[in-house]
Amino acid sequence: MERESLLNPGSTIGIIGGGQLGRMLAISARQMDYKTIVLDPDPACPTGQVADGQITDAYSSRDASRSLARSTDVVTYEFENVDADSVSAASELKPVHPSPSVLRTTQHRLHEKNALLKAGIPVSPFREITSVDDLKNAATDLGFPMVLKTATMGYDGKGQVIITREEDIEHSYDLLNAGGTELIVEQFVPFSIELSTICARARDGTIATFPPSENINRNHILDISIVPARIPESVIENARLLAADIAVQLNVVGLIAVEMFITKENEILVNELAPRPHNSGHYTMDGCDTSQFEQLVRVLTGMPISEPRLLSPTVMVNLLGEVWEDTDGDPDWARALELPGVSLHLYGKSESRAGRKMGHINVVADTVEDALYIATESRDRAWRRSR
Ligand SMILES: Nc1ncnc2c1ncn2[C@@H]1O[C@H](COP(=O)(O)OP(=O)(O)OP(=O)(O)O)[C@@H](O)[C@H]1O
Ligand SMILES: [Mg+2]
Structure with missing residues (x-):
């Protein structure tokens, strides 16, 4: 070529x-x-x-x-x-872009974790699991709780189970092994918050990293992203540097989303990577001067990438299928949109299911507290859960 x-x-x-x-x-x-x-x-x-x-x-x-x-x-x-x-x-x-080799690494948790280890990136201790005995030995090494995950095809917490005691080892193994894919077990990280950031790397190696977002998950699915994250500025800066380091070491051209755990001691451990736009980056559509999607268009076409700036505190809340289920398919958008700074993004999915990502709401406000309040209130209004 x-x-x-x-x-x-x-x-x-x-x-x-x-x-x-x-x-x-x-x-x-x-x-x-x-x-x-x-x-x-x-x-x-x-x-x-x-x-x-x-x-x-x-x-x-x-x-x-x-x-x-x-x-x-x-x-x-x-x-x-x-x-x-x-x-x-x-x-x-x-x-x-990103290259098929980046895809192969990031679509397989074991390859991904090994690549991160090799790059000197901190991750939570893990073991490859091919038998019940492996899992028992891992429990001795890592202690409880641990998280058993399928190495491939997991998303939104599917294909993972938390093991808290010896007695649960066997049936947890059977449960995930039934899918016939390789398994990995990780030490459970008692994180204080989850953080993610999206790094763009252009064809010429130029790098730009989006402001990290603080993520709150519910039932293993992203629920709320808060930007700026409510942690010390130095941790935010370290997270951005770590993401940029990963982009360089994995030779990514495109976007790489880096999900991280922040411990109580403000230590950063990388959880997983995604070589694409990420749900936690949807806030950039209204909160930054360049969105994650525009940035990817720029990388793909060889245009200069932008050093994205946060315009104002921004909060994103996901709209899952429940909002439709609980309102007989008729969420109250008019009331949701009455509030200031609300942007509604819907994905055009005709069928709703519990847990299915149907859309999101972004709220830009003067303070993080205001954005958080308005975003959750706006969603409650759509959900007809608010008086
Ligand atoms: N080792 C761990 N310690 C503590 N919590 C964990 C651990 N692994 C996963 N979790 C929790 O489960 C969530 C989902 O895990 P992970 O990101 O590995 O899976 P996923 O199915 O790929 O999710 P998604 O596609 O939504 O990012 C994490 O965001 C975190 O809240
Ligand atoms: Mg994840």
Whole structure:
């Protein structure tokens, strides 16, 4: 393949995966008059609704990913659970960012943790698990509680279980081993907060890191992101430096989202990586002068990346399927939008399910406390839970 050229507006970006991340990427691309084509098996997928074209086929189809590459100028993917071989097939025809090798590392927890260890990045102690005995030995080494996880295909806490006592080892192993994938166990980190940051690395190696967000999870799914995080400035700076270090050492071109635990002693341990836009970066759409999606468009096209600035304290709350279920499919958007600084983002999913990410609300305010109050109140109003 010849050297990568600068792609001016009018060029076409291929997106593997048609979820909300692809949708918001396509909207940012459209803003700058780039075209997008998405590969997704669902003809009604969130990205397809806003893209210029769709190839309706399986992610694992090499023919489909090759045909995506042929009809576009550069290719990216919006989730990790895509088939790395079909992404590689696309990369033989057109540039793919982040590279298939970054995808292979980050889609497998053991490869990812080993790569982080090798790079000298602090992670919570872990062991590879191939038998019940491995798990028993790990319990002796790591102590309880520990978190057993499938090495691949996990998301939103699926494919993981917390083990708190010896008696639970066997059935926990059986439970996760049933899926037939490799397993990893980690020491449970009694974190004081969870933090994440998204780092962009351009083709020329330029790096820019978004302000880290403090994340509150509910039922293993991101619920609220708070920016700036309510921790000392020095920890925030260290988190940004750590993320930049990871981007360089893994040779990422694109975005890398870094999820971290912050301990009571303000120590940082990296939990996991995602080589794509991240739910915890949705706040950037209204809170920063450049969003994570625009930044990715810039990387993919070879444009200069921006050093993103936080415009004002910003809080994001996720809108999960429950909001629809509990209101018979009729959330009260009008009341939710009455409050100041509220931006509503919906993903165009026609079917709601408990735990399904349907949209989010961003609130920009003068203080973090105000943003947090307004964001949760706005969601409660949509949810018809507020008087
Ligand atoms: N070792 C650990 N110690 C303490 N809590 C943990 C640990 N591992 C996971 N968790 C909790 O479970 C959440 C989900 O775990 P993780 O990020 O590994 O899985 P995931 O399924 O990939 O989630 P997602 O895709 O939503 O990021 C974490 O954000 C954290 O709250
Ligand atoms: Mg996670």
